[in-house]
Amino acid sequence: MNIGQASDASGVSAKMIRYYEQIGLIRPMGRTGNNYRVYGDEEVHILRFIKRARNLGFSLEETETLLKLWQDKDRTSASVKEVAEVHIVDLERRIAEMQGMVKTLKHLSHCCSGDDRPNCPILDDLAGAAPAPVPAKKRA
Amino acid sequence: MNIGQASDASGVSAKMIRYYEQIGLIRPMGRTGNNYRVYGDEEVHILRFIKRARNLGFSLEETETLLKLWQDKDRTSASVKEVAEVHIVDLERRIAEMQGMVKTLKHLSHCCSGDDRPNCPILDDLAGAAPAPVPAKKRA
DNA sequence: CTTGACCTTCCAATGATGGGAAGGTCCACC
DNA sequence: GGTGGACCTTCCCATCATTGGAAGGTCAAG
Structure with a gap:
């Protein structure tokens, strides 16, 4: 072959x-x-x-x-099961992360009129949300 | 700056x-x-x-x-909404895909005794054996 | 003998980010 | 003035899994 x-x-x-x-x-x-x-x-x-x-x-x-x-x-079947379960946990973490994104996006999208006018809460959110504050470093 | x-x-x-x-x-x-x-x-x-x-x-x-x-x-707010909604669909597709994986893995993991013996339905499935039978409901 | 479908190796790109080397610059402190 | 260290610059490489393509060898059918 x-x-x-x-x-x-x-x-x-x-x-x-x-x-x-x-x-x-x-x-x-x-x-x-x-x-x-x-x-x-x-x-x-x-x-x-x-x-x-x-x-x-x-x-x-x-x-x-x-x-x-x-x-x-x-x-041992236990050793295989362990690999599988670690992977399950990892998958579930990523799923939850993406579900959070979807939830936020759906909320924003729902609030957006989706018409010919420029006003858009989706962009407002992207522009306005501040990231987690970074602890101040020694920099002037 | x-x-x-x-x-x-x-x-x-x-x-x-x-x-x-x-x-x-x-x-x-x-x-x-x-x-x-x-x-x-x-x-x-x-x-x-x-x-x-x-x-x-x-x-x-x-x-x-x-x-x-x-x-x-x-x-237009519609043009922004469109980008967001396409992205939502994409995220949901990937979520569903991973949920399918988790479901299969959980089933296999549940069927696996996870003990010292080598017999393991997870590997049997990966190897292409017949799907593992579902155990009796809540009575392990 | 030609043609086309294979096979081989090697190199490069993807997407988004991190790591690190080698070298220049600025500032505070002694 | 000198020194150290924190910062900046560019450049190359690595990741992860996969695809694409070029250049060239081989095989089988027509």
């Missing part, structure tokens, strides 16, 4: 497959006489694992951890 | 102020004889505007649009 076929079978672009090899996420593949990389079912399986982890929002670093745990027959 | 003071007053790092100038988001500042950039209250006001927009999750490109609208006295 060439890299293009492995890409089609796994959903990971050929570019990314080479990159994953380069950064050591996957092992360097064997080559044919023409210097083409050769893939088998196991490699495709690994690539699919990576793809799914990425789809779930795991970073490549987290994915590497999960991949090693997957391949470690002596791992 | 030097760049450091403008930075403190606006909450935008000196690095970023120079970068914003470089990419044309803000106009090149006047220089003193010693080649230091000079800032006034208006520039700080603009920087605060940018900071606030970034805090609301607008990209630099969107921020540039808003900045131009802010400085255009003939803009």
Whole structure:
């Protein structure tokens, strides 16, 4: 199997497959006489694992951890669960942050008449809200 | 006012102020004889505007649009509202995406015993196994 | 033999920011 | 006058994950 076929079978672009090899996420593949990389079912399986982890929002670093745990027959399910739960907390923090933005924006947008006149509370807010005060440094 | 003071007053790092100038988001500042950039209250006001927009999750490109609208006295509030609402939709799409991830992960994590044994439905899912069965309701 | 679809490596860009080196400048203090 | 340190300048590099493209080799069908 060439890299293009492995890409089609796994959903990971050929570019990314080479990159994953380069950064050591996957092992360097064997080559044919023409210097083409050769893939088998196991490699495709690994690539699919990576793809799914990425789809779930795991970073490549987290994915590497999960991949090693997957391949470690002596791992504990607790160690995997820990990685997942840390990631859940991180996702939830980012979700909350974005929800805060949406809430503010919706409020501003709701207050904005959205007509031909220039008066706009959205811009007023952007222009007027002061950032958190910075503690004074030793500067004249 | 030097760049450091403008930075403190606006909450935008000196690095970023120079970068914003470089990419044309803000106009090149006047220089003193010693080649230091000079800032006034208006520039700080603009920087605060940018900071606030970034805090609301607008990209630099969107921020540039808003900045131009802010400085255009003939803009319509509708044009601003449009930018905001497109951004809201985008944020909500990303929120929904992450919520989907969290939901899947929580389900998998819930199904994982998290003990010393190696058996782990999280990895099974990533590997492409059949979805983990839902455990009996609130009785773990 | 040509054509087109592959493959290879290498370099660069994205978006927004941080880090740091190397060198110039200003000011306060001794 | 000299010194130290806080500030400024430009320039390059790193991040994270991914895409794009150039330049060149290889393969299979027509």
